[in-house]
Amino acid sequence: MSQTASPENLTARYGAPKKGRSARTQRWLIIGALVLSFAAALYFTIGNAVGQLSYKDVGYTIHSDTSASVDYEVAKDFDATVQCSIQVLDDSYAIVGHQIVTIGPHEGETQAEREQYYRTDLRTESRGVSGIVDSCWEHEA
Template sequence: MLAIRGPGGTRTAWPTLGPGYPPREHPLSEQPTATLDDRYGRTPSRARRSRLIGIVVAAAIVVVLGAWVIWAGPGQTSHGIDSDDVGYKIVSEHRATVDSQVSVDPGTTMKCAVQVLDKSYTIVGWKVVTLPPSTERTRSITTSVNTTTRGVTGLIHTCWVP
């Protein structure tokens, strides 16, 4: 409805805009809900697809997390490995000896990588030593390492259980 004010007062009139005006109902109320759902992507197939994608992503996360737990989890033990550098001796231009003290659980075979460095911290000698099982936890080892040039220090780089 339209209120018109004029010199004779206020009167109410329907505007003359064409047939079917004023509309009896709002135009959106005549559209079925399914049409609006289709228009805005709220279809049952899209809901199923979204649910399926969510389940696949959740399953992938569980698989990756499970693999990580198995790889880095409680099955990995350190066997009580410990190593300390005691000293070194540069024997000649192409040889050095490295004295170390290593500890591991009794009855465990262990390998250690021993290295000799020069004055610019470049590795000039490297040797992997295999230590057989022992009844004692801690033992001293002396390793002779051949070098390419004169070394200035020697040490254990790392130890591990093969």
Template sequence: MTSEDPSATEFPASNSLANRYGGQKRGLSRKAKRNIVIGALVVGIGFAAYVATGSATAPVTFKDIGYSTVDGTQAEVDYQVSKSPSATAKCAIKAMDSKFAVVGWKVVEIGPNNPEQDADGGRTTAQRTVLATESPAVSGVVDNCWIVDSGK
């Protein structure tokens, strides 16, 4: 005569697992899900506003317009600089060869603008910088621009 294993018939499998690992977890309520979605939207809109206003209020921006190679020892870089009309900015201009090595470099100062000078109240000015180069350049760009502290 064989007898059944008492441990197998003591509890059903679902009760046995619940005792060992805990019961089923309750899902989030509808209100909690809605609050999470609303919170995520508020954070997303706040981040988008921060990015949009941060780039719009940059103290100085620049845009490359073009370049030309005068000869093997000179290049010209054309660009626009936008800043407050009363501010003074400095821009680093570079010329590069076909292997992207810098063959010419110059830091130029862009002084205050006359507000009546341009259609946008003197914020944007067109610039041309002539660079001396070590070897023939195949491109010329603005590397960076920054506002000069007037207290120094």
């Protein structure tokens, strides 16, 4: 009772085999996928550069047992208002001075002008050994 699997029997049982995509269709699908990938990469690259808030420590000066200054750079949108937490630390990394500074909108047109340098003078409880920008965030006015 063995039946052989002839092409006619298989076609009758499962239907006609599906035709594959033509070489031209495959080529257009690949080109379309590459264009979409490039557009997505460009969108995320430009989208992340604009509107991004960044900050970094530039330096600090310990003036005395009760005074220090922290220099830092903040890059933000021109019309944005941000707040930054500035800290002075002692040799055991304890916070001996802390201040939250508000940085308002500023003038500018180019990407480089988004970056501004600031100095914050802080009073300290005891002698510090370093000064840092702990964090910055956008402030809703």
